[in-house]
Amino acid sequence: SQTIHQWPATLVQPVGSPLSLECTVEGTSNPNLYWYRQAAGRGLQLLFYSVGIGQISSEVPQNLSASRPQDRQFILSSKKLLLSDSGFYLCAWSVSGRYEQYFGPGTRLTVT
């Protein structure tokens, strides 16, 4: 069966510090991968998606970046965090051509 992991589960970082969130998927090959941010009382905002290794598309210009060094690994990074980067970050995967998306457990990021 397929599983998706995210870590860390929670993170508190000072403004200006770097960020690295990791997401890995098990039990499937060549998944489409997504990074979302969910702010309190807001819908999920798509940040990045990837259809293959090294293929990253950005939906929202910001100080975040994403990388896909391996087929089932998706990393969200920042060189310098802003207060506005606080939120709940969700990684998701889907099979190309299929509608269903599967979400990870999420990372709660608080920038102080």
Added chain:
Amino acid sequence: KNQVEQSPQSLIILEGKNCTLQCNYTVSPFSNLRWYKQDTGRGPVSLTIMTFSENTKSNGRYTATLDADTKQSSLHITASQLSDSASYICVVSLASGTYKYIFGTGTRLKVLA
């Protein structure tokens, strides 16, 4: 503009009661509509998915309906339980691309004993 609107924003009901959540969308071209349940601090979990030709789909005590003509969907929860307390999110996919999902802001449901 592609949008998904959900109502009510929040809802409180007593355990054992039924409730219905609404989702209206202005998304084109439409591909499918999904309902997710999201427990606090967790990732969303899929409840139902419906394509254009389907007008009802059940998953246990959850029943979703879709009216593609009026662009409305509802999620009906029967005999609510305390564990149903969560946010319920409506998501509409565009037909043009597998990554084009429009998310509603959700309905926060609280079931009281």
